[in-house]
Structures are given as C-alpha cells and as structure tokens.
Amino acid sequence: MPTIENGSVTLNISDSGIATITFYHPAQNSLPAALLDELAEKITAAGNDAQVHVIVLKSGGDRTFCAGASFDELLQIKDKEAGAVFFSGFAKIINACRKSSKIVIARIQGKAVGGGVGLAAAADYCLATEAASIKLSELAIGIGPFVISPAVTRKIGLPAFSQLTIRATDFQTAHWAMEKGLYNEVYPDIAALDAAMDALAEKLASYHPEALKGLKEILWEGTADWDELLTERAAISGRLVLSEFTQQSLHGFLSGKNK
Template sequence: MPDMNLQRLTVTAEGHVARVTLNRPDVRNAFDEATIVELTAAFRALADDASVRVIVLAANGPAFCAGADLNWMKRMADYSDAENRADALGLATMLNAIHTCNKPVIARVQGDAYAGGMGLVAVADIAITADSAHFCLSEAKLGLIPATIAPYVIRAIGARASHRYFVTAERIDAAEALRIGLVHQVVTAEDLDATVDAVAAAIAANSPNAVRECKQLVVDLADKPIDDTLISDTADRIARIRASDEGRDGVRSFLEKRKPSWLA
C-alpha cells in the first residue's frame, strides 16, 4: 500500500481489504479543502494498488460525516465566482474518484450522514449502516442545493424520492434510508463491523479481474436500452472474461475441485 502523508484520514490495510477512515471526530468528520484533497489522493492511490481488492470507507466518532466544515463554509462566503467554482469542482472530482474507483467501496456508516456526507454514502458501491444513524439532505435549509452529490444520490434513491428529500431537507432514519435504496443493509451498532467485514471478505475471495469487470458492467449498462448493440456488447464481455487468465483458471479450478489462483 502506498505511503501517504495524511492529516484528515487514516488509511490501513489488512490482507486485501483497505480501510479509509475519516478522522475528524471533533467536527463530526465534516470535510474541508484538505479532506477533499486527501480523499481524492487516497482513492486514486488505492485504485492503483494491486494488493487491494476492496475498500471500506469508515469514520471515527459518533457521526459518519456532517457535510461541510463550518470554517470552510465561512471562507466560502468570501470567495469569488471563480474560486467558488474551483472549490466545488474539487468536491465533485473527489466524489467521482470514489465512484469510479476500480475497487468496490463499502460505506460503513456508524452514525449520522448529512449533506455531503450523504453523498459519500451514495457514491459507495455498498452501504451498510447502524440502525441508530440518520440521514439528511440539509442544503435547502441553508439556501443551497445538493448539486455535486446529486448525480450519485439520484442514482441511489431514484428521482421520486429525490424530489421529496431535496426540497424538504427532512431527517430520515436508517429504516427509511433502506426503503428508498440509499443503503443496502441496516444492522445494530454491535453487528456493524462483523457485517462489513463479512461482505468485504466475500468480495476479496472473488476473482479481482471479475470484480473489476462486474463493477464496470453495472456502470456501463445501467439504464441502457436492451437493443442489438447492448446484446452484442454483453456477449463480447463474457467472451473476453472467459478467455482471460483468471477466467480460465476459475473454471478449471471449479472442475478440478481446487482453489483458484487468486486464493492460492
């Protein structure tokens, strides 16, 4: 794993599982310019690390992420139009770095996720939350809009739920987050780590190449019309993966009742 000089995060690895942890519990893990830069760098570095097969996005303290840091917001009040756009583009770039990371990302949500924090949940491939956590798209209360996180939140919860929660800025509980599709699973706080670890282990046991291709498959095919072009594309993809080294070894190992090369 690459050596990174981080002040706002910690990055650790055990086996094939890396953990990126927001580490500003005193401000409820709210992010500022430095946090955005570090998250972007961390996910890009882990994407290039062949030893890493899955990434857990976690946080220390009672809150997962409260959105924007208050001091950062104070500085933004004096920004020019150009400075505001550059600042917003940094946030948008960070979210996309997580969303497009070639390793599956699991959000381990141990506490409240507000505004941009809800965006961090939405960009993850899998989100598992403690039943005590709450979620809120609070931007409209401040005269703002959830613009940079919107593409990911809308994909996660759909346009119908977005119409409501973007404009009401109401707080929802973990059960409602599950119902609208923001999170995949709700567990007790005591069971959170064991559940996240089990999902991460299941991913790490699969073919790294197949996992990367599966993630890309969803990105490329979501909402596409099922036409001749798409049918041909899917046939090409399965043909390529069958002919790949891991594809060939995976099938052989199954028939020969042995472990595949990536578990050897």
C-alpha cells in the same frame, strides 16, 4: 497529512487486500477542502494498488458518519472560483469512487448530512446502523445538493431525492434510506455493523479481481460524462455560496450552534 485538530485521512491495507480508508474531523466529521482532496487521493491510490481487492470507506468516532461541507470554510470563500474549487472536492471523491476498479463499501455508523449522503451514494454498497439517519440540508442554507445529486438520484431515484431535498430540515431514518436504495443493510448497533462489514469485506476480497472489476464497470454504466457534469455543478454551488442569503444562513447556523 493534516493534523488531528484539522482532521485526518488514513489508508490501511490488510494482508487479504482490504484497503480501509478512514476520515476524521472533530467537527462531526465535516469535510474542509484539504480533507476532501486527501480522501479522493487515497481512494484513487487504493484503486490503483494491485494488492487491493476491495475498499472500505469509513469515518472515525461512533456518532456522525459525515456532516458534509465545513461551514467554517464555506464562510471563507470570497469569489466564485474559490467556491467552485471547494465544491469540486466532493466531485473528486464521487468520481474517484466511480472510476476506481475496486468495489467500494461504506460503513455508515451514524448520521449523514449533505455531502455525507453523497459519500454514501458514491459507494457501491452501504452497511449502516439504525442511528444512520440522513438529511440533505442544502436548501436550508441557500445552496442545493447539486454536486452530489447525480450520485444520490442514481441510488434512490428522483421522487425520493425530491423528498430528501425539499424536506431540507428533516432527517429520514436509516430504514427509509434502505427502503429507497441508499443503504443495502441496516444493523441495530456498531458491533453488529462491524461484524457484518468485516465478513463482507473478507468475502469480497476472496473473489476473482477481474470479476469484481467487470461488476464495477456494470454498476457505473452511463456515467462517463460525470467528470464534466460534476465540475459544472460545483460551479453552480460556488456561485450560490457567495450570496447574501447563504452567507447569512451560514452565520445564523454557526451562531446558533455555538450558543
């Protein structure tokens, strides 16, 4: 388990069979490789646990849900193999959600950027607050949302994905995300979100496990090739992150952020 300074991932299972997986990182819940791997492992473990009926995916804090990839770690990548391994972390999470026999519901309390949008798209159902605006900023730093694009496009369609990707510096509102299909429900604040999340999780946990498993299979029909597809996409991002353009963009973002 990483230290709190480097982030953490926890898994708690309630008596009613609700597995709550919480990830946290002090840098706006961004995800370095260690957290990506641990998050995928926890999702897989919860899915394989016979005592678990439903999985809740959430992040710590009351602001940003997930800022996506760790820019500090992106700057440490020195070869395309390491780049592919890093971006494969997001592929592992998406595929862990996809292959889990349990319904995954996501609690989006704040902004979701880049890979954070991918996490929301990997869930089977999303509840969010009005503060949970979204942005795919990858083009602005010289890469693209290649790994997460199958999951995002599956939820919101190609026209909305194109808008989100091309408008790389613009946030879209939570209500836009709900209108396009990424979010299923939007609430005015975290208190209302949590009340709705608790009620939904308890209700799902009371349903027939085999019925939920059958529903899960239907929800992910046509994605059997994603293990290979997302690995190929990770390799594309792994090459691009080494480019001079992307390295300069990352340095510029971090220097501006630290002023």
